[in-house]
Amino acid sequence: MKLIALLFSFIFLSSVYAVDIPMEFEEPEKQEQYQILLEELRCLVCQNQSLADSNADLAQDLRIQVFNMVEEGQEKEVIIDYLVARYGDFVLYNPRLNPVTVLLWFGPFLLLIFSLFMAYRLINRSKVEDVSITQEDRARAVEILKNTNNQENNT
Amino acid sequence: MFKYLIPLIVFFGLVILFIFGLNNDPRLVPSPFIDKPLPQFALPVLGQPEAIAGVEDFKGEVSLLNIWATWCIPCRQEHPLLVNLANNKDINIVGLNYKDNEIEALKWLDDLGNPYDLVLSDVKGTTGIDLGVYGVPETFVLDKNGIVKYKHVGPLTEEIINDIILPIVEELNQI
DSSP states (O other), X not given: OHHHHHHHHHHHHTTSOOXXXXXXXXXXXXXXXXXXXXXXXXXXXXXXXXXXXXXXHHHHHHHHHHHHHHHTTOOHHHHHHHHHHHHOGGGBSSXXXXXXXXXXXXXXXXXXXXXXXXXXXXXXXXXXXXXXXOHHHHHHHHHHHHHHHHXXXXX | OHXXXXXXXXXXXXXXXXXXXXXXXXXXXXXXXXXXXXXXXXXXXXXXXEEEEEGGGGOSSOEEEEEEOTTOHHHHHHHHHHHHHHHXXXXXXXXEEESOOHHHHHHHXXXXXXXXXXXXXXXXXXXXXXXXXXXXXXXXXXXXXSBXXXXXXXXXXXXXXXXXXXXXXXXXXXX
């Protein structure tokens, strides 16, 4: 039981925010906006962490920057534009739709459509086609089959 | 016949994709400043706090802007290459000392040689943010009008200097 509790404590440890300087806003809306922004922005040093999670020095600087901008009452879009202008689209965890990211956004759907198309073709191909046959041909076929059967029986 | 070639084509397609993936370092984030002017900034000159310099100071000739710090270990690795470059080539090299201690930075230049025509001091790292710096050392190549033509993230190597940076500098010098 203790072991399980210990394991659980490790799981929750990782989700503790890396903010080492307490950043408190007086208004709860700003606090919320700040948290949302930090979750949506990527740390460039340790790329699979958001600004909220990262312990990197740069992430700390950027948190302070975002904090100040939120405190000044800047719009979310303005703050995001500020960071994109400096670090490029890569800072966004939720990338914008533009010529560079078109493939990122629609690629999976294209792949889905393509594979559905291939699957459709594959399924259709394996169906046996209706073969029309004339009466004489059928009679001939029966004849041939009979003959081969006889031959097999003889050998 | 074509039907049997499809797996082969798919296979080589994947091979090409994987080779492409292997040669691409995901840590290299393309700079949004390529072909754009370097953002405006004004910073004190290292060791001379009353002297302020900015983008204007290195217009007129092709420049390298090298972001470095004494706490940055790869910077120590690339420093001799910069000294060598400064001694052998006619390039304006500007240093940006990033989030560093001024005394240590001056000592570093005394000990290891100073390849820079000008060193600016960004103690708080705010200009670093404006320039999109995320991993020192970083090196920008700027044309005569202060337009960013190339950016290298990480320590410079002999190959990078000879195969990438110098050809760009030569090309820009001819314009």
